[in-house]
Amino acid sequence: QVQLMQSGAEVKKPGASVKVSCKASGYTFINYYIHLVRQAPGQGLEWMGLIDTSRGETVYAQKFQGRVTMTRDTSTTTVYAELSSLRSEDTAMYFCALLSPGIIVGGRPFDYWGQGTLVTVSS
Amino acid sequence: EIVLTQSPGTLSLSPGERATLSCRPSQSVRSTHLGWYQQKPGQAPRLLIYGASNRATGIPDRFSGSGSGTDFTLTISRLEPEDFAVYYCHQYGSTPRTFGQGTKVEIK
Numbered sequence: 203q204v205q206l207m208q209s210g211a212e213v214k215k216p217g218a219s220v221k222v223s224c225k226a227s228g229y230t231f232i233n234y235y236i237h238l239v240r241q242a243p244g245q246g247l248e249w250m251g252l253i254d255t256s257r258g259e260t261v262y263a264q265k266f267q268g269r270v271t272m273t274r275d276t277s278t279t280t281v282y283a284e285l286s287s288l289r290s291e292d293t294a295m296y297f298c299a300l301l302s303p304g305i306i307v308g309g310r311p312f313d314y315w316g317q318g319t320l321v322t323v324s325s
Numbered sequence: 326e327i328v329l330t331q332s333p334g335t336l337s338l339s340p341g342e343r344a345t346l347s348c349r350p351s352q353s354v355r356s357t358h359l360g361w362y363q364q365k366p367g368q369a370p371r372l373l374i375y376g377a378s379n380r381a382t383g384i385p386d387r388f389s390g391s392g393s394g395t396d397f398t399l400t401i402s403r404l405e406p407e408d409f410a411v412y413y414c415h416q417y418g419s420t421p422r423t424f425g426q427g428t429k430v431e432i433k
Contacts, residue, residue, distance in 0.1 A: 247427075249423060252420070261420050261421070303360045310382040
């Protein structure tokens with residue numbers, strides 16, 4: 203079955219960087235983009251970017267341009283998302299997701315989410 | 326960027342009542358590219374509706390979606406206790422992808 207398994211919670215100081223990993227399994231890794239979505243405490247969902255897992259090309263939301271970097275390792279079917287220059291407002295749950303509901307695979311829309319990684323930024 | 330505006334922000338209803346949630350994109354979205362998610366505390370979002378009106382796998386038929394262009398609706402015909410949650414619309418037709426700010430359906 204399709205799974206996205208994320209790395210564990212992180213606590214970082216302001217100005218530091220954090221790198222979250224997302225291990226994909228149960229499908230052909232290079233066939234689908236992986237997205238990064240975050241959710242601050244008590245807030246809504248915020249799309250941050252995506253990576254084309256086949257070509258390694260990325261698209262980021264303008265808000266995060268220059269601070270977020272998504273990479274992938276096709277040998278381990280893992281995507282990494284690094285966020286730099288952390289500030290307190292970056293405290294959030296970070297999700298990786300296969301956000302392709304318009305693609306039907308095995309009779310169901312291809313939409314799957316990781317369990318989330320809580321990143322806390324605090325001095 | 327397509328901004329999705331959801332209303333109301335909070336809906337206070339009793340079990341058995343009908344819930345009607347609205348999502349209005351700032352520019353026209355193809356109905357094939359509009360979805361709805363349900364999120365409960367401490368959980369990842371779960372896809373309910375894709376293509377504006379298609380129920381995802383395992384979603385009960387009390388959930389229905391409709392609409393086109395700049396006006397979409399999610400309807401829950403009779404609220405069950407497990408339906409009290411936050412609902413988000415999402416457009417996946419263009420980047421940047423965007424989500425609405427959410428509608429919380431709470432028990433009255």
